[in-house]
Amino acid sequence: xxxxxxxxxxxxxxxxxxxxxxxxxxxxxxxxxxxxxxxxxxxxxxxxxxxxxxxxxxxxxxxxxxxxxxxxxxxxxxxxxxxxxxxxxxxxxxxxxxxxxxxxxxxxxxxxxxxxxxxxxxxxxxxxxxxxxxxxxxxxxxxxxxxxxxxxxxxxxxxxxxxxxxxxxxxxxxxxxxxxxxxxxxxxxxxxxxxxxxxxxxxxxxxxxxxxxxxxxxxxxxxxxxxxxxxxxxxxxxxxxxxxxxxxxxxxxxxxxxxxxxxxxxxxxxxxxxxxxxxxxxxxxxxxxxxxxxxxxxxxxxxxxxxxxxxxxxxxxxxxxxxxxxxxxxxxxxxxxxxxxxxxxxxxxxxxxxxxxxxxxxxxxxxxxxxxxxxxxxxxxxxxxxxxxxxxxxxxxxxxxxxxxxxxxxxxxxxxxxxxxxxxxxxxxxxxxxxxxxxxxxxxxxxxxxxxxxxxxxxxxxxxxxxxxxxxxxxxxxxxxxxxxxxxxxxxxxxxxxxxxxxxxxxxxxxxxxxxxxxxxxxxxxxxxxxxxxxxxxxxxxxxxxxxxxxxxxxxxxxxxxxxxxxxxxxxxxxxxxxxxxxxxxxxxxxxxxxxxxxxxxxxxxxxxxxxxxxxxx
Ligand SMILES: Cc1ncc(C[n+]2csc(CCOP(=O)(O)OP(=O)(O)O)c2C)c(N)n1
Ligand SMILES: [Mg+2]
Numbered sequence: 083x084x085x086x087x088x089x090x091x092x093x094x095x096x097x098x099x100x101x102x103x104x105x106x107x108x109x110x111x112x113x114x115x116x117x118x119x120x121x122x123x124x125x126x127x128x129x130x131x132x133x134x135x136x137x138x139x140x141x142x143x144x145x146x147x148x149x150x151x152x153x154x155x156x157x158x159x160x161x162x163x164x165x166x167x168x169x170x171x172x173x174x175x176x177x178x179x180x181x182x183x184x185x186x187x188x189x190x191x192x193x194x195x196x197x198x199x200x201x202x203x204x205x206x207x208x209x210x211x212x213x214x215x216x217x218x219x220x221x222x223x224x225x226x227x228x229x230x231x232x233x234x235x236x237x238x239x240x241x242x243x244x245x246x247x248x249x250x251x252x253x254x255x256x257x258x259x260x261x262x263x264x265x266x267x268x269x270x271x272x273x274x275x276x277x278x279x280x281x282x283x284x285x286x287x288x289x290x291x292x293x294x295x296x297x298x299x300x301x302x303x304x305x306x307x308x309x310x311x312x313x314x315x316x317x318x319x320x321x322x323x324x325x326x327x328x329x330x331x332x333x334x335x336x337x338x339x340x341x342x343x344x345x346x347x348x349x350x351x352x353x354x355x356x357x358x359x360x361x362x363x364x365x366x367x368x369x370x371x372x373x374x375x376x377x378x379x380x381x382x383x384x385x386x387x388x389x390x391x392x393x394x395x396x397x398x399x400x401x402x403x404x405x406x407x408x409x410x411x412x413x414x415x416x417x418x419x420x421x422x423x424x425x426x427x428x429x430x431x432x433x434x435x436x437x438x439x440x441x442x443x444x445x446x447x448x449x450x451x452x453x454x455x456x457x458x459x460x461x462x463x464x465x466x467x468x469x470x471x472x473x474x475x476x477x478x479x480x481x482x483x484x485x486x487x488x489x490x491x492x493x494x495x496x497x498x499x500x501x502x503x504x505x506x507x508x509x510x511x512x513x514x515x516x517x518x519x520x521x522x523x524x525x526x527x528x529x530x531x532x533x534x535x536x537x538x539x540x541x542x543x544x545x546x547x548x549x550x551x552x553x554x555x556x557x558x559x560x561x562x563x564x565x566x567x568x569x570x571x572x573x574x575x576x577x578x579x580x581x582x583x584x585x586x587x588x589x590x591x592x593x594x595x596x597x598x599x600x601x602x603x604x605x606x607x608x609x610x611x612x613x614x615x616x617x618x619x620x621x622x623x624x625x626x627x628x629x630x631x632x633x634x635x636x637x638x639x640x641x642x643x644x645x646x647x648x649x650x651x652x653x654x655x656x657x658x659x660x661x662x663x664x665x666x667x668x669x670x671x672x673x674x675x676x677x678x679x680x681x682x683x684x685x686x687x688x689x690x691x692x693x694x695x696x697x698x699x700x
Pocket of ligand 2: 496547548573577578579
């Protein structure tokens with residue numbers, strides 16, 4: 083079949099399918115992009131031709147920022163449990179390097195995204211081309227080499243003959259849950275438009291089976307022996323439980339064994355918040371209940387978790403001197419963490435096998451009363467009656483109470499991820515979407531766009547801090563043009579509540595964390611408030627904006643947003659200093675070892691004290 087390389091890419095992608103548990107779906111049902119001279123005549127022409135002829139169509143979505151379109155693809159992939167994602171085409175140079183942050187986010191979160199950055203001329207006939215960065219020491223290096231360390235698969239197609247192997251390699255990694263992440267195929271601008279006789283069989287429908295590797299029997303035996311010997315076991319459910327759709331298996335495991343279940347940011351919702359075994363989030367922003375259990379646990383069973391420092395409270399969460407770990411994970415890399423007894427397996431398969439192997443074992447947990455007391459604290463935080471402007475916990479409460487079981491909340495950075503992990507009551511495994519692997523400011527609106535595209539029947543609420551909004555709000559325009567309805571709640575607190583509090587705790591006095599005019603007397607950026615109106619900004623982008631003063635206003639606005647067919651931005655101001663219940667935990671952020679400032683010196687004393695509790699778990 084004589085096609086250009088770009089036409090072959092599009093035709094191939096339109097024929098890729100994913101299958102798990104007998105259900106098939108398109109692996110790449112669409113393509114985000116921004117055209118420039120690097121891709122307009124290549125991938126751009128191919129997408130147009132596929133669309134016009136209706137043959138092997140790959141629906142095209144025009145994004146406003148390349149970083150954001152990768153976030154949207156990552157949101158889409160997460161909502162689809164990594165069984166499906168979107169492709170992203172970008173022009174050469176800045177268009178492509180804008181995708182780097184998105185690539186890192188996808189790989190950190192183990193989410194498949196297919197990136198097609200354009201590249202410099204393979205023939206070099208007119209180099210340097212516009213936007214080419216020349217390396218005097220190596221002519222085959224381009225800015226796209228920066229994708230290599232961020233991608234789980236990287237290839238550059240210098241010649242059309244290389245395309246089939248590049249495409250097949252890309253699909254293998256995208257659809258392998260143990261390897262997946264950003265997958266990048268760099269496409270030189272001239273090669274995209276070059277014709278070649280491709281074999282017909284490259285374009286037949288191909289179904290990629292997404293594996294559920296079962297656990298080795300001996301590994302289950304070893305893991306069960308450790309758990310059977312436990313006096314105080316605790317299970318930590320990570321994102322792998324959600325991606326493997328293992329909630330029912332986890333429910334059966336928990337009910338059969340009685341073991342309490344804590345969760346990570348990516349695992350929240352794996353069990354409903356009111357499940358008898360649920361003890362809430364664990365780690366730096368976890369609940370005091372889960373953190374007490376973590377401190378006492380002699381066996382910690384980590385399922386589908388990568389043990390980030392927030393989960394382990396920078397290795398201070400698990401304080402029992404004899405603590406041992408049992409990890410069920412699809413990657414040996416994560417399974418081996420904390421010197422665990424490892425079960426390398428799909429989470430659903432691994433949990434089912436462990437449940438079977440633990441038959442007759444039952445642990446009587448003592449968390450019931452403390453969970454009930456904790457839930458009363460959550461109720462209080464939801465209805466604080468804080469003034470003169472509301473507390474963030476009340477905003478979270480109002481959104482939670484406005485959420486139906488299938489509705490989704492989206493967040494990524496600032497003070498909200500911590501408050502959400504602590505306070506959010508998740509009722510469905512796909513309800514809670516906090517991107518906390520890369521915690522990338524600006525993910526929220528773009529990610530919400532991808533999530534809504536993946537699950538149009540769900541209401542999607544993006545909670546966005548003013549800092550995140552200012553970093554990346556432009557995908558509102560993409561959503562408006564695509565007729566995609568989102569509810570965006572902008573939480574205006576005039577700066578960084580999160581880093582402000584962190585700054586104070588490390589002795590840096592909230593320096594440089596407020597959005598203010600420069601004070602003419604002190605010379606610091608904490609003068610008068612700025613005349614910024616983010617609601618007006620959202621209106622100018624085509625959104626319907628509702629301004630709220632009180633939590634009652636917010637509740638009414640959330641209802642109104644649900645009843646309109648427009649993208650709605652709900653704007654509310656909150657107090658960045660409002661209180662939240664304590665996690666009774668720690669996070670390691672090193673403090674200056676020598677300092678002139680008294681605040682820093684005191685913080686260093688606290689730091690030295692706290693880090694003594696750090697364990698190595700070797
Ligand atoms: C892209 C990016 N840059 C910097 C950071 C570091 N950072 C984490 S939270 C934060 C402030 C977020 O401000 P805002 O969105 O207003 O949330 P708030 O802290 O006020 O809740 C910053 C700068 C980040 N996470 N992502
Ligand atoms: Mg803020």
